[in-house]
Amino acid sequence: MKYITLQNGLLTEVNSNLPNNLVALNNEGYIDRQFFDNLTFNQVLNLTTEESLSTGDFVNIYLATGDILKTRLADSNDKTKLASGFVLSDVEVNGTATIYLNGIYTTTETLTIGKPYYLSGHRPALYSSAISYLQYLGVALDKNTLLVNIGNGIRRV
Numbered sequence: 001m002k003y004i005t006l007q008n009g010l011l012t013e014v015n016s017n018l019p020n021n022l023v024a025l026n027n028e029g030y031i032d033r034q035f036f037d038n039l040t041f042n043q044v045l046n047l048t049t050e051e052s053l054s055t056g057d058f059v060n061i062y063l064a065t066g067d068i069l070k071t072r073l074a075d076s077n078d079k080t081k082l083a084s085g086f087v088l089s090d091v092e093v094n095g096t097a098t099i100y101l102n103g104i105y106t107t108t109e110t111l112t113i114g115k116p117y118y119l120s121g122h123r124p125a126l127y128s129s130a131i132s133y134l135q136y137l138g139v140a141l142d143k144n145t146l147l148v149n150i151g152n153g154i155r156r157v
Contacts, residue, residue, distance in 0.1 A: 111140035
């Protein structure tokens with residue numbers, strides 16, 4: 001892994017990941033996928049789901065009757081169901097879903113490298129004026145990988 005540091009007023013490539021060093025870009029001008037392979041994203045919640053979920057669904061976390069946190073499919077057309085995280089495996093109704101609040105999301109769908117993705121229904125998509133609540137999900141690292149950092153939803157006018 002290559003990093004960049006400032007030495008004697010010049011940006012210099014180094015092999016050390018000291019706190020003040022920046023990650024170097026690959027030959028295509030993007031952060032190299034290898035950089036993310038060693039990161040740990042452990043921000044997860046295990047919650048009961050109110051409906052069946054499929055691998056790759058973005059989900060909404062909400063407060064159910066009895067003050068119990070539960071999860072359901074996210075919906076970009078409903079401000080009460082914006083994305084809180086995503087699941088990496090199928091879960092049946094009333095099953096326990098492991099919800100990833102951020103991190104690496106992989107898909108079999110082809111993504112556009114370097115482009116931002118937004119919630120569309122309950123899946124990631126490129127920007128579209130048809131999306132009612134525009135909610136940033138993350139940026140494509142490669143054709144099948146999204147680095148997820150969920151933003152707030154904004155109502156389209």
